Amino acid sequence: MKPGFEKYIPFQQIKLENREWPNNVITKAPIWCSVDLRDGNQALVDPMNMEEKIEFFHTLVDMGFKEIEIGFPSASETEYEICRELIEGNHIPDDVTIQVLVQAREHLIRKTFEAVKGAKNVIIHFYNSTSTLQRKVVFKTDMEGVTKIAIEGAKLIKQLTDEYTGDTNFRFEYSPESFSGTEVENAVYICDKVMEALGSTKENPVILNLPNTVEMCTPNTYADQVEYFIKHIKNREACIISLHPHNDRGTGVASGELALLAGAERVEGTLFGNGERTGNLDIVTMGLNMFTQGVDPKLDFSNLPKLREIYERCTDMKINPRQPYIGELVFTAFSGSHQDAINKGMQYMKDSGTEYWEIPYLPIDPADVGREYEPIIRINSQSGKGGAAFVMSHNFGYDLPKKMHPEFSKLVQKKCEELGRELIPKELFEVFSENYLEVHQKYALTKRKIYEESENGKDYVHFKGKMTINGADEVTLSGVGNGPIDAFFNAIKKFGLDKYEFISYSQHAISQGSDSKAVSYIELKKPDGKNIFGIGIDSNVNVASVLGVLNAINRAEM
Numbered sequence: 383m384k385p386g387f388e389k390y391i392p393f394q395q396i397k398l399e400n401r402e403w404p405n406n407v408i409t410k411a412p413i414w415c416s417v418d419l420r421d422g423n424q425a426l427v428d429p430m431n432m433e434e435k436i437e438f439f440h441t442l443v444d445m446g447f448k449e450i451e452i453g454f455p456s457a458s459e460t461e462y463e464i465c466r467e468l469i470e471g472n473h474i475p476d477d478v479t480i481q482v483l484v485q486a487r488e489h490l491i492r493k494t495f496e497a498v499k500g501a502k503n504v505i506i507h508f509y510n511s512t513s514t515l516q517r518k519v520v521f522k523t524d525m526e527g528v529t530k531i532a533i534e535g536a537k538l539i540k541q542l543t544d545e546y547t548g549d550t551n552f553r554f555e556y557s558p559e560s561f562s563g564t565e566v567e568n569a570v571y572i573c574d575k576v577m578e579a580l581g582s583t584k585e586n587p588v589i590l591n592l593p594n595t596v597e598m599c600t601p602n603t604y605a606d607q608v609e610y611f612i613k614h615i616k617n618r619e620a621c622i623i624s625l626h627p628h629n630d631r632g633t634g635v636a637s638g639e640l641a642l643l644a645g646a647e648r649v650e651g652t653l654f655g656n657g658e659r660t661g662n663l664d665i666v667t668m669g670l671n672m673f674t675q676g677v678d679p680k681l682d683f684s685n686l687p688k689l690r691e692i693y694e695r696c697t698d699m700k701i702n703p704r705q706p707y708i709g710e711l712v713f714t715a716f717s718g719s720h721q722d723a724i725n726k727g728m729q730y731m732k733d734s735g736t737e738y739w740e741i742p743y744l745p746i747d748p749a750d751v752g753r754e755y756e757p758i759i760r761i762n763s764q765s766g767k768g769g770a771a772f773v774m775s776h777n778f779g780y781d782l783p784k785k786m787h788p789e790f791s792k793l794v795q796k797k798c799e800e801l802g803r804e805l806i807p808k809e810l811f812e813v814f815s816e817n818y819l820e821v822h823q824k825y826a827l828t829k830r831k832i833y834e835e836s837e838n839g840k841d842y843v844h845f846k847g848k849m850t851i852n853g854a855d856e857v858t859l860s861g862v863g864n865g866p867i868d869a870f871f872n873a874i875k876k877f878g879l880d881k882y883e884f885i886s887y888s889q890h891a892i893s894q895g896s897d898s899k900a901v902s903y904i905e906l907k908k909p910d911g912k913n914i915f916g917i918g919i920d921s922n923v924n925v926a927s928v929l930g931v932l933n934a935i936n937r938a939e940m
């Protein structure tokens with residue numbers, strides 16, 4: 383054997399003239415078929431037991447699946463019993479079709495028909511592998527050999543259906559398993575033969591399922607194969623083209639999407655991509671990809687956390703934190719520029735009243751999948767000023783003025799570096815509280831009164847009060863100005879505090895318990911030329927401003 387990469391045989395592109403799929407767009411949902419209970423289940427360390435399968439089945443029904451592959455009933459007693467319980471326990475709604483998988487082998491097909499007795503709607507899904515490799519190493523036969531297996535299987539299925547006395551509505555699905563590893567003209571050939579044997583018609587079409595059983599090529603090649611197949615199958619009207627992508631190269635969803643462009647009508651896959659090896663096509667991702675393009679996926683993804691809980695419990699599989707749409711971290715931004723843009727996007731949505739979702743870095747509204755905005759922005763030492771401001775506003779109702787963001791962000795970053803980790807919102811608030819709300823009060827107001835008076839047709843604001851300095855005896859304050867801040871500055875001038883220059887202020891209401899209070903953000907220039915912010919909170923807006931000035935001075939003198 384050759385060493386390293388040289389031992390692999392490169393996948394051969396097929397020759398497809400004038401391919402059309404690159405110009406197409408996905409505009410509607412395909413027919414979905416969940417194979418969680420079969421392909422997903424057969425790949426588990428411990429396959430689901432009866433209770434788990436039944437719960438999972440109901441979950442799929444509730445999401446809106448109308449076709450569900452429930453298992454391989456001829457494979458084992460457990461699989462058979464689960465199939466019987468679904469039917470006899472009346473778990474299957476009338477508008478849902480159960481699908482059962484079987485190899486194209488006589489005894490297994492007969493057992494399968496027994497297993498589905500009494501069901502209202504059934505798809506008998508039979509398969510045999512047709513790929514070049516499997517013909518060579520598994521079946522040790524040629525194309526005629528595998529075609530014979532398929533035709534015999536199809537004929538038996540037709541015969542058993544014709545002989546069936548119940549009122550089950552049977553449909554058929556055939557998979558040339560390992561389709562993508564089969565010469566495409568051979569895949570067309572065997573499917574033409576299967577259709578003839580089944581007697582497929584426009585009124586009673588067969589599902590031709592084209593599995594990318596092992597993903598071995600780029601998604602464009604799978605799309606080419608599907609387009610070729612569709613253009614060459616003899617009786618196109620009498621078949622529904624179905625996809626069954628796997629994810630060996632990590633592009634299962636992409637393969638499915640491009641093959642839909644190539645004309646397929648139906649998609650088989652699993653929730654969160656469970657399945658053999660690296661999994662099957664992830665229906666949640668594919669469906670939500672459509673959703674975010676304004677296409678109704680016709681499946682309910684509105685409570686992904688609940689789906690995740692059921693999925694993890696029944697399969698004992700874990701979801702990766704980066705898994706699209708459901709991973710723990712997918713609605714979280716740590717980096718500053720992302721946080722800033724998300725913050726601005728949210729503000730834009732609020733201010734503009736846009737009808738569309740227009741938030742950078744968030745391709746979907748977390749609320750649409752039952753997730754919350756809360757954990758969107760998380761704060762670590764890589765976070766920028768926008769992120770901390772977002773959490774202060776979103777979680778605690780403090781809309782820090784933009785000019786204050788750099789000052790607060792520095793305090794947050796220092797704390798993250800001290801702790802060597804991210805800060806949860808509560809800790810972020812503690813940074814705010816320690817640095818603004820609980821600072822040492824060198825100057826503390828003990829009494830204050832602010833009132834307006836008119837003199838000679840002009841309005842003046844008076845500030846009168848008492849203050850302690852470093853806890854010593856109270857001093858009296860009195861000042862007049864054109865507003866409360868001006869009056870207060872005039873009152874504290876005599877202590878040399880006019881060395882601080884007033885720069886800006888902003889204010890908003892904040893609810894604390896049942897009270898509504900005003901919070902003021904005051905920016906002063908210190909004698910060293912640097913600016914500093916202070917915060918004042920009071921039920922009186924004027925008092926809040928004065929407290930903000932004093933808070934800034936106290937912070938400057940710490």
Ligand SMILES: CC(=O)SCCNC(=O)CCNC(=O)[C@H](O)C(C)(C)COP(=O)(O)OP(=O)(O)OC[C@H]1O[C@@H](n2cnc3c(N)ncnc32)[C@H](O)[C@@H]1OP(=O)(O)O
Nearest residue numbers: 424454456457458485486487509510511520521531559595
């Ligand atoms: C790609 C997929 O996921 S396909 C689905 C795969 N899922 C499963 O296999 C799970 C359930 N399967 C099983 O439990 C078992 O395989 C059973 C019960 C169905 C059959 O068991 P067994 O007959 O004991 O073994 P096995 O599946 O290995 O069959 C091997 C024989 O069947 C033949 N065979 C395999 N697949 C097929 C097929 N689709 N159609 C016809 N013959 C087939 C093989 O060539 C081999 O023949 P040989 O004995 O002459 O060499």
Ligand SMILES: CC(C)C(=O)C(=O)O
Nearest residue numbers: 509557559560593595
């Ligand atoms: C039986 C077929 C559809 C299959 O599971 C596969 O090819 O992956």
